[in-house]
Amino acid sequence: MLVPNHSVRIRDLTLTFGAVTVLEALNLDIHEGEFLVLLGSSGCGKSTLLNCIAGLLEPTDGQIFIKGRNVTWLEPSERGIGMVFQSYALYPQMTVRGNLSFGLKNARMPQAEIDARIAKAARILQMESLLDRKPAALSGGQRQRVAIGRALVRDVDVFLFDEPLSNLDAKLRADLRVEIKRLHQNLDNTMIYVTHDQVEAMTLADRIAIMRAGKVLQLGTPDEIYNRPQNKYVADFIGSPSMNFLDGHYERGTFRSGDLSISMDGYKLAMPQIADRPAILGIRPEHVATGALVAAAPIHGEVVVDLVEPMGSDTLVWAQVAGKPFRIRMDGQARVAPGDRIPIGLDPAKASLFDAKTEERL
């Protein structure tokens, strides 16, 4: 019972170094043609997972399947994967052409075929003129393009990216990000992309796997991750500025924090029936209605502005709610000053409610 629409399957993958567990019984299914981003802060195991998929690290336990084939103990080159590294990892003593052909030569491909593939990759990546240069003579962006080309020529099933844009400056990063996205659209290969940058994750991914301490906390589309974070960590991790959290209590459809009380009508509970319990309410700064939109929101209130951070496209306003800092994202043109009292509106449907103890979504 081969499952053709699954490109990469990871089963109970565990990796330990001595007493340290880096990956813990991890399961993950990646669809054919999917762009999956592994997102997490450093040390969460995302690069380790990628290295395991690539075959550069040997798991302590568990198995990996690519296109239905158990590749757990195969050499990297036998897995049908291509990989792009943060530091480009171009062979300094070889020309661009040499870099591109190295893997093909190792696979004993006929020279004519190699030439054809290089020509094709060079065309796709618009680097025909660079083929006879050494990496030292290339700019950072060009180098990364060569690195992608190296995966491209091998005509692989799965592309692996290990923080490929981290070494580039902001402008170049944005350009190359678009290029990678376009590449994916054109090629339709499965791509697994490791990053700690949530913008890259949100913009590129079909689905995002948020990792922490060797586990996948949530796997979902960017929309799901953003709107329905499975737990407080994911909620906090995604979004900038990050989500506001209010500590309080959930009692029969109402969230209470101090003298604040918010009716949760319209909030879709993860489980139909839950008992009263301590809870945390999360509200994204951009989901707080201000100005003309307040009227449309189910819940209304008023806050005093502490601090204003104008950012051009929008304005971040700091206030206090239930005795804690509370961020509100307003329109860039909004004119507020510290001390102003402004009306706000909340929509429980856009909020997130977490169990205070488990920090899981309620």
Add this chain to the structure above:
Amino acid sequence: MADPASLNTLAALDPVHGRTGAVGDMAGPRGRRPRRALSRGNIMLYGILLLVSVYYLLPLWVMVMTSLKGMPEIRVGNIFAPPMEVTFQPWVKAWAEACTGLNCDGLSRGFWNSVRITVPSVVVSIAVASVSGYALARWRFKGSEAFFAILLIGAFIPYQVMLYPIVILLRELGLYGSLSGLVLVHTIFGMPINVLLFRNYFAAMPEELFKAARVDGAGFWRIFFQIMMPMSLPIFVVSMIIQITGIWNDFLFGVVFTVPENYPMTVQLNNIVASVQGVKEYNVNMAATLLTGLVPLIVYFASGKLFVRGIAAGAVKG
């Protein structure tokens, strides 16, 4: 080369730089500013370096000067004075005439033997050490580090202690008395330091490069030969220098593991230097010493900056 008089111009030419100057200069304002041509710090700096150079050059000076003097002048004159009458006779004698026992053909008979011993020993020992260092740095397996630790501790064993067991071992292997046996011995004793250097060097090379090559389907050997080696010239130079020096200067193994017609140059050197025929012929001794040291010295001078670069990568990171 840098005599005090020229320091003035040298210092003026020196580009202004954040890291130059003595303690007093540190309080100065940031950024570029003209530097005093002959600062107190510079005089001290070059003064110390010149003094140090004297200490290091003194023995060489003594060796060269003495080797150019005749014995009568050595007996009366002081050893630091240049020769009043330059003679190359001691060099000729050391190279072609000095006797050891019955053989009066000086160092010349040992020179080619030394070459024949040194070349394969250096090649084999570096080949083995580089591959081992590469395996230790990039392809660790269970216990590999333990073996390496043992190897390092082995560097502390005086090798004369291991002479007899190794002799017995080589006898059992049937290699005793052959050139391959001697090469093997040099490979063994060159291993700790060279494996350490290569291991550190390869470990300091970018790991992603290695990973990329693996994804590209290159295995252990292909990565070594096509990716690692072309990038490792400095460390190969360092290792080569250390091995050439050690093997060229070796006396004990050269004499224990060969027969007289294949004795290396150091055996003749020992015989010239240690066998005193009444009066010690210091001039011949010094000429012989210099002649024997010439090969490693030339390798040093020729390798120049590569040595520091190689050391930088081989010894500093780890």
Add this chain to the structure above:
Amino acid sequence: MRLTARLMGASALCAAMAATSAAAVELEVTHWWTSGGEAAAVAKFAEALNATGTHTWVDGAIAGGGDTARPIMISRILGGDPMDAFQFNHGRQAEELIEAGLMLDLTDVAEANGWKDLVNPPDLLDACTYEGRIYCVPVNIHSWQWMWLSNKAYEDAGLPVPTNWQEFMDSADELQAAGKIPLALGGQPWQSAGAFQVMATAIAGTDAWLKVFRDKDSEAVMGPEFTQVFESAAQAREFTRGSNVQDWNQATNLVITDAAGGQIMGDWAQGEFALAGEVAGTDYSCLPGLGMSDVISTGGDAFYFPAQDDPEVTAAQKELAQLMISPEVQVSFNAAKGSLPVRGDVNLEAVNDCTRKGLDILASGNIIPATEQLLSPDTAQQVNDLMTEFWASSDMSAADAQQRFADIIASAD
């Protein structure tokens, strides 16, 4: 040749070479005789062997003395690729090699040529004999009990040349005042130990000496005779100050160049005098037994022949052994070496003053064994260590040294 042949890895070639050389064998001989007189002496052996027309002498000289050469010899033998002959002090050093069956049995050569009858004194051959078989050929007799004096040095100081140890000590102060080093002594440990035991034979007498060195009687060490030896040595060591040399022949050279008054050294020192063109009696004087007792020890050098597989090599080895002890070679070799021949039947008309004195004492039978026949190398080394420390520094008192010497003798094996 051997090495290169192996390099090619062609055993066939080896065989071919052996075949063409037929009876002609290259004999590799290792020794540490590299100083002037010694090298000249070795050359006599080589010439004699090469003169046979069939065999060739391959010289394996290793300078630096026995300590440098010995590990090389033992390694070669242990490694199964021994040289064909090597120099060793006979006596107790080689016993183990014989026991292990690594040495060639020379008994048949010795019997065929009547070594037993011609080697004089006979204990030289005894030292080569192990369980009734003969394993080495003694080549010379060396005696330690000599003092060499520079006539010119004493002349320079306006002093008469001493005729015995007592006179030497009495005039040493004046000699020193004249800017000479009274007693030349090199820094190598065995020289200090040798000088001491020579003084012991002269001052303590043969009986006390034998009690200590032969019978290992530590009480004799503490006796009055040896107390006197130690006290005299303590005085003598002050007269060695200024002889900043290491090697024995450098110390001898101080006497030859008249920078030093005298040196206690074995008769091999005479080879250096001869090489420098000095004449016994006119340029230098010699005092056997330090002029106090006419006793000399009969140590010497011997050659051993490691057992080889090739019968042709074995034959050549035996030929060389017989050659070394043949009358002509004995004369020429010992003349160059400054030592005495091991056979009593050779004509020694041409010898000089000092050698004549030695021969006379030898003929009178007034001889003692050499220390290396009595002490194991291990004990000898301990004595060397003690003596070098004692002679080098005024810090160690005669009594302390005597006590430590007694301890060493008590534990000697």
Add this chain to the structure above:
Amino acid sequence: MAATHDTSALAGPGAAPARRPIRLFRNLSSKIAALPMILVATVIFVGCTLWTVVHSFTSSRLLPRLDWAGLDQYERLWSTPKWYVSIGNLAVFGLLSMVFTLLIGFVLAALLDRKVRGEDVFRTIILYPFALSFIVTGLVWQWILNPELGIQAVVRSLGWTGFTFDPLYDADIVIYGILIAALWQGTGLIMCIMLAGLRGVDEEIWKAAKVDGIPTWKTYTHVIIPMMRPVFVTSLVLIASSIVKVYDLVVAQTGGGPGGASEVPAKYVMDAMFGAQNLGQGFAASTMMLLSVAIILIPWAYLEFGGKKRG
């Protein structure tokens, strides 16, 4: 996403190994390549060491033999004055040579790192003695320090007749005479390593220190040296291994004299093995040397290589 844990079914027929390969054959090329090193480490270093230790309990004389003698050799060793002199000398020589080699090596490197004109020349001058053997080094310095030929004679001939400098013939200071030669030969390499280490220090560190107004020397002692820990470790290993083995230099320079005042353990071992023909004694002495090296090194090696297992 219903995870079917039926993994074996996922692997198609004829697909690559579903079973974990045998442990021994994984990473096989590496193991084969490392085989010479493994053999050297085990057979030569461990094997020969064991051989030595075993024979130290025998009364082997000229040839290694298994005549058991219990602890005799050790009792003898520890009642021999020369052994005490030897280890005392090694302690003094070792400590001084370690301190001075590091100090001189570092200071010279720091001086050369100050953008010195002609750095190549100075560096070559300081490094070249490393190309010469200890025997040559000992010989030359024996000569320069010889009171009749060398420095003392020259200074005296200049009129300072009372000048005395004869370290090789004065038992109290002879070890310093050897130190002078050892430093001459060995500091060059350490200087090079230190220089390489200094070159590895980020320029920004210097800028930061300068901005903070930290004096140069303080930047070295408080910032740079702590950053160069690996450099110092490598240097220490190199220096220490040559100190323990010091033998040729002493033989060439003093032969252990005057009066055995410059004896060192390695020479004690050689003298016992080849001079006294008492192999057992030599092996006992070298076992003691190995033991002390092991006591110092094994904890270090454990910390250095045992702790971090990340591959």
